[in-house]
Structure formats: structure tokens, C-alpha cells
Amino acid sequence: MKNALLIATACLLALLSTTGASLPYPILPPLFVHGAADGFTNFLGLPPKLLFALALMVNPVGLLIGTSVLGSLSDRFGRRPLLLGTTAGAAIGHTLTAWALARGSYPLFLLARFGTGLLEGQSAIVRAMLAERLQGPIRNHALSWLNGALTLGWLFGPLLAGFTVGFGVTVPFYIAAAALALGALLVLLALERRPQAAGPSWWRVARERHAFNLLRHPGLRTLFGVQLAYTCGVTAFYEFYPLWLVEVGHYGARSIALVNVAMCALMSFSALFAGRQSSAEPLGRAACLAGGVALAIASLGAGHLWIGIAGIMAFGLPHAFYNAVVQAWAADRFGAGHGQGAVMGLLSTTFCLANILMAAAGAVLTLFDTRLVLVLGALLTAWAATRMRAWSRESLPAAAPQAE
Template sequence: MSLDRASVRLLVAVCAVTLLCTIGMAMPYPILAPIFVDGPIDDFTHFAGMPPEWLLGVALAANPAGILLGSLVLGPLSDRLGRRRVLVTTLAVGALTNLLTAGALESRLYVLFVIARFATGLTEGNIAVARALLADHHGEATRVKAFAWLNAFQYGGWLLGPLFGGFLLRWGDAVPFALAAVAMLGCIGLVWVGVPGGQAPATATTAESKGAMAGSTLAPLIHDAALRRLFLLQMAYMCGVTALYDYAPLWCVTEAGFTSTGIAWITAVQCAAMLVGTWLAGRLPALDHPLRTTALAALATAAGLALLVVAPATPGLALIAALGLPLAVYNAFMPAWVSSRFAHHGQGRVMGLLTTIFCFANVAVALAGGVLSLWTVRGVMALGALCAGCAAWALWHWARREATQGKLAAAAATA
């Protein structure tokens, strides 16, 4: 993929935004499970006399709940106002809310912490804007590779975030979030230099397309049956993924006796597997439809989660790490296909929809898992396996139907 200087600056800015936002989302995972499950009994870990497992679920749900609301509007907003303006604003506000998070941890104020995580999530919906920028500047031939680059930095965020959270915890719970605020301020400069500003994206230049892109990311679901199908199957798969993301740290604590440092290392190995999967995604043999590849990746995810229901500690830890491979393959192919199949809705909107679905799933699994983990964290993995398996089945049948329709259309055109 050959890039000119402007494209390189754009790619650097987009990947930096993605990296920092993902670090912000990932940092709490190795911190919160040990704090709530093994931490001291105080007003933070036992707020209002509630079980720490339930408080952990609410804390985990707060950030994706904010991303959910942010992604509903930030993608479409960037279609109309321009990508750079939205990115700079959200990064500045995100720096402030990370400082608020640090203050809440330092003061041991649970409610303020949840509010601050929610507010930070509102700004982190800008990942949809970053994806839309790549979709704006790459055609179908290079889109998978472009998204693979973006995903590599996103996985780097999932690697660095837990490492920062796990290893900086010794200097205080608030330190990682304070450093995230500083990094976001620095990222504003990269966006200002690398992202073109002042104009709306090319996909929103006509009155017709502007009207089509008005409203939130959910508006097209009313009239587009295919988009509704995408929403349901992507929601099912993401419930499986977030069962792993949200509760693998708790699995490490309860089933393997890990501390935050151990969780950070397992997460780092998993993210390394994601980087390998990203490299493989651009080299996989072509199938008759991209959804077949995503279906196979979803099936592999479901199988890994099912094994976590029964696996002993050491094999289970290896499974958690290895699941990074199918996650990366899925995340390279699905956004590229969606950006081509549903481009008429606006790239900011359709990329925002993917982020919205992830957040819906994250909130649902965080809350459901908070209840299931009162019994056993393995129950959360069983729920995730069921959801990912259903998604794999639906994706395979959708791919077969679209491939058949494509062959019929090609035959009719040559008749």
C-alpha cells in the first residue's frame, strides 16, 4: 500500500487517536478486578453495601455506556462538520475527564469514578471517526489493509493499556489516568497537522447525501433490512468478544490467582496474538465472500470461549491469549466489508454503528456478567460462547445467500 506524504500524516494521526483511546478503555481492566475482589473493604469497593462483583460490573459498564452514546452522534456529526473538528474537540474533553477519573480514584469516590468513566466514554466514540477517515481515503482494493493497520494500533492500545494500568498501579491508582490525559493533549497536535480540516467529507457534498446522513447511527435501521441483520449478528458476536474482554481479568483472578501484574502480561500476550492475526488477515486465501472469513473467525472465538468454561488454569490462560488471533481476523474483514456494503449511509455513520454495537454489547455483558460472576465467572464465558456461535452461524448463511445472488446476477448479465 503506497502512500504519499499527506496520506502518511493522516494515517499517523488516525492511528495515534485509535491507540490513545484504546489505551484509555483498556487501562482499568487489570486494575479494577483486583481492587474490587481482593482490595480493602471501604466505601469504594463496597459502596452502599453492595457486593464488589456487582460494583465491578457497573464500573466496567460505565465507559462503554458513554462510548455508546458518543458513537450515536460523533460519526454522523463528523460527516457534516468535518473529521478534524470532531476529533480535536473530543480529545480535549477526554483529557479533562481522564483527570477527573484520576481525582475520583485518589479520593476513593465510587460515584464520581463511574461518572468520570462514563464521561470519558462519550469522547472515546471518536474511534468511529478515525475509522471513517480511512474509509474516506481508501478504495475497496486497499481498505482491508488500511483497517488492518488501524486494528494493529487498536490492539497495541489493548496491549499498552493493561501494561500501563498493571505496572503503574504501584505509584497509585490515579497515575495511569493522569498520563492518559497528557497523552491526549499531545495527540491533538498530530490530528491538527495530519487530518484535513475545514470541510465536510466528500461523501457529504450533495444535498441528497446530507439528508441521508442526518440523525444518529441508528436511524438507517428503520428502513434498511440488511443493516438490521448486520446489527443483530454483530451484536451477538460482540457479546462474545466483550465477555472475554470484560471478564477474562476476573477469570485470571478467581481461577488462576493472578494479580494486576499477571493480568497485564496475559493481556499483552493476547494483544501480541492480535498483531499476528492482523498480519495474517492480509494474507489469507480469498473465499467467495468476505463474510465467510468472518464466520470462521467467529466460530473459532466461540470454540475458545466454550473451552474456557471447563479449562483448568494453565490451559485457560493460554486460550485467553490465543483468542487474539480470530479476534484480529474478524476485525480486519468486517469493517472493510461494512464500509463497502453500506457506504451510501455515510462512512462516519456506518463506522459509528459498529462502535455503537460494540458498546451495546459491552454494557449488556458487563451487567449480565456482574450477576453471573456472583455464581462463577465461567458462566460468563458460556454466555459469550453461545452468542459468538450464533453469530458464526448467521454470518455463514448470509455469506452463502449473497454469494449465490452474486453468481445469479453474473449469469444473468452474461446471458
């Protein structure tokens, strides 16, 4: 019963986190492509597509900073207080986002999305909470279910936006803020208070134990490089397939939401089974799955609507299994030596960095053709699959504990 409550709490927080993060995906493309020319969509006279890419990029910048330190801070100060603060703060961030949209203030929108991303880096905390308190097959299943909850957030966020934006563009963000406030209440009730041991200040922990410090170790450097290439492809897909649907299929927010529902439903269903034990070597299995993801992303490069939609649908299956395999393997391989919070923070940070890189690349490439950034993402994911296959045949360096 205790494990069930722990897993349920972690999954709900993950669901609420990504629901809010994914809200703008079906709202922003039609707004910047077909919306009225005003101070929001033509800020400083800049091209709307460039403003769209910047609006996508600012939230991952906050996530990058948050995920790089929140996991380590929770190792030092405890999961409960960090989860309380970040969940409540993210609720405030969504409220400010809604206010910015209501006022038509592009700078305030960027600031609010940055602050929300900074606090939504809590996925590293909940992953670490499961990785340290659970062992064996139940941990693998729990991490897989957590990935499923994160994926469901990518489903519910666009779905919520698509079906409530008709009541006002701010409504989805107010709903997300209310849901996160309820999430903070759940943390308060479900997680016990634990005494804090004496140790360094939060500033010292953030400065000296952030996730990038792990890159001093060879095995974690290799993992970072492979994971960065893989997630660059994934984030290129997440960020720009809605814009691709607008340009190729002339889809609106509701139609984009429906396509996203079908993709995420398959991904979430796959995640229910992705944590099962397998006799296959983990890295070799992950390489095959990454290859399948690369093919799905590349299908959008053809520019044919139904081929692309088939690729969008297919994307979720290998991606769900890849996440379960790599996260469980990383927890087993590196968690004991470096702290589960720091290791899971590195994985989350890699995803955030990929968001920033591909949003920046898309800001340029979409001025020529949106398909270019999607093809680039497919190539990077294919390289990750090839490198992971080679890595699975190498002898991985032992992970030495990080010096205090």
C-alpha cells in the same frame, strides 16, 4: 506520503483511545476482590462484584451514545474539529477518573468513566476518515492496521496499568491523559482545516442521523444482529477474563497485564496481515473466524488455569482477521449509500451496546460463577458464526441511500 501520514495519525489516535479505555481492566478486579472494604469497594453496602460490574458497564454506556452520533456528526461538520474536541475531552475525563480514585469516590469514578467513554467513541470517526479517503487494497490494509492499533491499545493500557499502579493507583490515568493531550496536538498539526458546508444543526444531525437510523434497512439490520451477538461474546471475554484469572489463578494486576500483553501481541501481529486480499467469500470467511473465537472463549469455561490461558492466547488470531474482513466488507457494501461515518459508527455502537449487555449479565452471573458469563459469551459468538454462514448463502438486499 500523504496517505502514510493520514494512516499514521488515525492509528495513533486509535491507540491512545483504547489505551485509556482499557486501563481499569487489571486495576479493578484485585481492588474489588482483595481490596480493603471502604466507601469505594463497598459503596452503599452493595456486593463488591456488583460494583465491579457497574464500573465496567458505565464506560461502554458513554461509548454507546458517543459512537452512535459522532460518526454522523463528523460526516456533517468534518473529521478534524470532532477529533480535536473528543481527544481533548477524553484527556480531561481521565484526569477526573484519577481524582475520583484519589478521593475514593465511587459516584465520581462512574461519572468520569461515563464522560470519557462518551468522547472516546471517536473510533467511528477515524474509521470513516480512512474509508472515505482511501480506496482499494490500501483501504483494506489501512483498516486492518487501524484495528491493530486499537488492539495495541488493549495491550498498552493494561501493561501501563500493571507496571505503574505500584507508584499509585492514579498514575496510569494521569499518563493516559497526557498522551491524549499529545494526540489532540497531533490532530491540530496533521489534519488540514476544511470549510464547512451549510447544513442542519448538530442537534438535528445527532437526532436524525444517529447510527441506529440505519436499522431501517434490511441488510444493515442483519449485520447489526449478527455483529451484536459476536461482540457480546468478545466483550464478555474482555471484561471478565481478568476476573477469571484472579479467581482461578489468584493473579494480581501485573500478572494480568502480562497475560494481556501476550494475547494482544499476537492479535496486533495478526492485524498486520489481516487486510490482505482473499478470494474467499467474505461472510463465509468471517463465519469460520467467529467459530474460532467462540472456541477460544469457551476454553475458560473449563475452569482450568492453563487451558484457559491457552484460550486467551489463541483468541487474538481469529478475532484480528474477523475484524478486518467484516469492516472492509461493510465499508464496500454500505458506505457509499449511507456515509462511511454512519456505517462505521453503527459497527462501533454495536460493540458498545455489547459491552453494556454483557456487563449487566455479568453483574448477576458472577455472583454465582464467573465462568457462566464466559460460557454465555461463547454461545452467542457461536450463534453469530452459524448465522453468518447462513447469511453468506442468501441474497443480501440492496442498500438504498438514506433519505435526507
